[in-house]
Amino acid sequence: MDQQRLWAPWRYDYVAGKVPDEQPVDRPEPSQWHPGADHACFLCRAAANYADHKKSDRQNLIVWRGDHIFVILNRFPYNNGHVLLAPYRHVAALDELTSHEHLESLHKLGQLTNLLRECIQAEGFNIGLNLGRVAGAGVPGHFHWHLVPRWQGDHNFMPVTGSTFIIPQAIDSLWEILTERLARDVDNP
Numbered sequence: 347m348d349q350q351r352l353w354a355p356w357r358y359d360y361v362a363g364k365v366p367d368e369q370p371v372d373r374p375e376p377s378q379w380h381p382g383a384d385h386a387c388f389l390c391r392a393a394a395n396y397a398d399h400k401k402s403d404r405q406n407l408i409v410w411r412g413d414h415i416f417v418i419l420n421r422f423p424y425n426n427g428h429v430l431l432a433p434y435r436h437v438a439a440l441d442e443l444t445s446h447e448h449l450e451s452l453h454k455l456g457q458l459t460n461l462l463r464e465c466i467q468a469e470g471f472n473i474g475l476n477l478g479r480v481a482g483a484g485v486p487g488h489f490h491w492h493l494v495p496r497w498q499g500d501h502n503f504m505p506v507t508g509s510t511f512i513i514p515q516a517i518d519s520l521w522e523i524l525t526e527r528l529a530r531d532v533d534n535p
Contacts, residue, residue: 374402380434389488392418393434407517409524410454414447417454417528419517425494426515427462429524431455432490439489440477451491457531458493465523466515468495 376394383390393416396402403411407419409429420428431454433447443451455473462468472494476483 374398376402380436382436384436384487387436387485387488389418389430389432389485389490390436392416393432403525404521407521409521410528412450412454414444414450415454417458417524419521419524420492421517423494423517424492425496425500427466427468427493427495427520429458429493430490431458431493432488436488438477438487440475443489455491455493461524461527461531462493462495465527466495466520467497469498470496472496 374396376391377397378395379385380390380393380395383394385391392406392408399411403409407421408416409419410417415431415433418430418432420430431451433443433451435447437443459468459471459473462471472492474492474494475489476492477486477489479486
């Protein structure tokens, strides 16, 4: 098999198990944490309130904030457009979600599949949960959904072997597309 190589240095820390500190020096401290937040949890930190939400949402890769949940780009995506949907509250299990968190999550998953199909021509999706560390949860204490766009012939989703793995869009570019569209969709649910 003719193997291709694509240099993707942004994945090294994750693959090597050296996830970078989630609070770089230039990242501001939240002005207010949500009740019960774990200050070491990157989802709690992203969900917190900041003096300048526009700037902090960009730094934290949040593309949308709802009443009970938020949507954040996965910093270490399996595929282009991989997003996480999480409640603001730091809860670990599906049965700990409120009815409002459940409903808003499922509603937003439906909207996002349509949006990603339109914006980046996704042909299918993997939607899932990893509940508990043994099930693959990288953040076992903060419940979150994974929404992973798929295309015919892609082999990027949790690959074990393969030839070439390509994520063809910069995460900043996708952040701009999704935040603009999700802001516009607030007026047209």
